[in-house]
Amino acid sequence: MGAEEDKKLIIDTLKGKKTKTKFYLKDFNNMFPERRPREVSKLVNEMVAEGLLEYWSTGSTTMIGLKGAGIQHETEDSDQ
Amino acid sequence: MGYDAKNPMKDRITDIGPRDYKEFLPPVIKKNFGKWLYHEILEPGVLLHVSESGEKVFTVRVGGARLMSVTHIREICDIADKHCDGYVRWTTRNNIEFMVDSEAKLKPLMEDLEKRKFAGGSLKFPRGGTGAGLTNIVHTQGWLHCHTAAIDASGVVKAVMDELYEDFGKMRLPAHVRISLACCLNMCGAVHCSDIAILGVHRKPPMVDHDNLANMCEIPLAVASCPTGAIKTTTVDGKKSVEVNNDKCMYCGNCFTMCPAMPLADAEGSGVAILVGGKLSNRITAPMFSKVVVPFLPNEPPRWPQTVEAVKKILNAYAKDAKKYERLGDWAARISWERFFEKTDLPFTEHLIDDYRFAYTTWRTSTQFKF
């Protein structure tokens, strides 16, 4: 199993990145080099469903980050 | 009943996919599914399909703007309810198709469609888009909704289709002509295999708003967004920012998507390129790409006269000179590109010679040219 440990590893790794809050799926694969990419994407999607992570889309590509982290267009707009 | 923001997961339904198309097939279609024998085009925009069973379906194809209000869709529903037992369909090229199961129902349907006009005077349901003619232009969002658009989409399409309207309903061309429009080179609607493609292009690298960039964007993402690696980090007046290597920029706007402090579009810099000679069908010749024949025309709202004129020149030269069944690209290949530029009266400039990744494959490597 170890799913909780995996999730902790993801969260700790993302928190450790100082300048960046959005990541490609590939960056998550690199955290688990011995796993099949499809297993990792399932885990990431599960963490989104649990509200730990969230998607951010360029329209053509989807990125993933810690929920609420980074610059969001909403926050930019809501201060008017 | 309804969505509860405090309890968003309550009774949540996901992953149900689209509605089953079988619910939406008109009875005559459902009954003769897979049994169609042949078709005829009775007149422009009117199709007849005959089944093994002897049953027939008559289709009236009409053009529509891809942008459509619910008021307009409701009107389409009213027509479908009145004439087509409540069934209607769209085509891949934004046309609307009304189907009836007997010839007697055809005429009242056509008359009904013909008389409907928008308040401004344009037709709501022009009939056509069949056979060796022009069909509807497929296009992208343009200034109406897109952030990287170099040109408008709906406006250019309207201007071109007004001018080419006769050919939508006439079937007088040597073969099908497919015109497509994409408002930037990312082509969220692919146009690279069209007989005539109208493409929005930018020509100025992004500006960098150094004062605000660090607050508006995540710098590593802006750097990573560039497909050619033209963006790197820098510091300007003590503020973290980025700089763009203008020589490497291909004006795609990916950085602007990630970072709104790097605007790209420009009244003078952005405009239209025209490509011709692509096709998708395997008929006679294999599918092929469109080629750039006009590198740039300015944005000229509201009616883009130079763009319309260039499209007309190409279409007229083709209509006059090509053989029956010959697609635009096959015609150009047969007569040679030197003759294409003569006959269309389009200027040839060095911008039209490829200097990108596979450039050499398009250079002349023989002495077989025409004076």
Added chain:
Amino acid sequence: MVKRKTPMLDELEKGKWPSFVSDIKQEAESRNETDVDLQTPKEVCDDLLDLLELSFKDREGHWKHGGIAGVFGYGGGVIGRYCDRPEEFPAVKDFHTLRVNQPSSYFYRTEFLRKICELWERRGSGLTNMHGSTGDIILLGTTTPQIEEIFWELTHNLKQDLGGSGSNLRTPNCCIGKSRCEFACYDTQEACRNLTMEFQDELHRPSFGYKFKMKFDGCPNGCVASIARSDMSVIGTWKDDIRIDQEAVQAYVAGEFKPDGGGFAGRDWGPFDIVKEVIDLCPTHCMAWNGKKLGINNRECNRCMHCINTMPRALRIGKETGASILFGAKAPILEGAQLSTLTIPFMRMEEPFNEIKELVGKIWDWWSEEGRSRERLGELMQRKGFAKFLDVCGVKADPRMIKEPRSNPYIFWKEADIPGGWERDIKDFRKRHQK
């Protein structure tokens, strides 16, 4: 309500072609008069027209991208947009788009369309695209709080899901198929729906480094353009003989039937000439006409469809039908445009479509493993080589897959394929050759 001034857009109300400006205006009026309990700003169409007029004046767009990906738990289906002049155009301050997965081939009952209209008038701008380039019904422009509400109503009341965007499987699409086309070599609509349902997870949640598109064309005419714009193009074809009705051929020759179903009727091209218009245009020259009888050497036919398109009442596709499967098409960005490459010359396409599903699975595994972020399958195929791709698919090389053999001799041999391998003894060499 102040009537806005849009002199440039008003120009686009003239002319015969349906005017989107007139249509937006009629929606604007309808919103002003309606007694529907609108959940989005009443002035949304007015502000949109004004903003577009400003773009026409400035010759620059006025939108910013937003990062919204989907509804909660979905990584696709919604595109975020914000206006860059929100104070002047408050009704389109946030103007997000939803992609709604279309039913196969865009057939509708009006009852369903009316429900979509009702929902979108109330909770959106009332403006749509019928349809977007990928195929979805596009609901154009709503505010952030409405997105979950719309999704709830779509799924509960309309039994209808969103489509794909971002690094997801994009909404699959198909041609009209057997519904109303005699050329359809397999049931494109069912294949499209079946695979859409099979891959719901991949459609809604990012599973790859970039987008993946699949499209289903019923025959080599390619009405849904799969060969140019989908990572997987499934194109109908047949293996046996074109069926000929010789009497009908005679009728074409006699001028009783018109070529291309009458599609050339707008010009006088002279009487139909079967030799000039069919026999001589056949790309493989596998047809003959002796004045009485049409002959086809089917073994040499490459199924381009020209003769069938020209004489649909006389010629029909074969009976042993299925599909060719091609991979890797994409628009030019970044390395240049690619058309799909023929990989599986023939596959039967029958429910439950297990063979193609297994193939897709193998390819996705490889692409997820080896692909870079934002690398389309076609680019990966180029980078790793087509031989590697065939290996992944478990398919043997076949001359049908190429236009011509390579013209350079720089073959990357595998060590295992060379007798004795690559390890050699230099001492042994020195026994035969001096320094």
